[in-house]
């Protein structure tokens with residue numbers, strides 16, 4: 001999934017009652033929805049530390065560890081928002097390889113490159129537009 005799809009999912013998640021109480025929840029949801037790609041694509045495609053863009057931040061340990069950190073620093077409500085946004089990203093990526101248990105489990109990381117599927121990007125832009133409209137119309 002590309003950036004618009006991840007952002008659309010985060011917007012929809014913000015309408016869940018448990019996530020709409022905290023005023024910082026939306027910012028954390030949006031940031032967490034992009035965080036795995038920001039980290040892994042920067043390391044994989046920018047710095048070339050890994051052969052592709054899903055490894056250090058696309059696993060259960062990064063999800064739990066970063067959620068524990070956010071909860072310890074900003075509290076339980078923020079931790080819920082971070083967990084929801086982050087896990088939403090990982091589940092949305094599951095059409096491809098998500099190394100859920102990296103580094104404890106070995107994965108065959110094939111060399112990849114940053115690419116965008118135009119048709120998928122267009123669909124996700126429509127999804128984001130729809131999510132923004134619904135978000136704006138729904139009572140908060």
Ligand SMILES: [Zn+2]
Pocket residue numbers: 036037054058089093
């Ligand atoms: Zn991703």
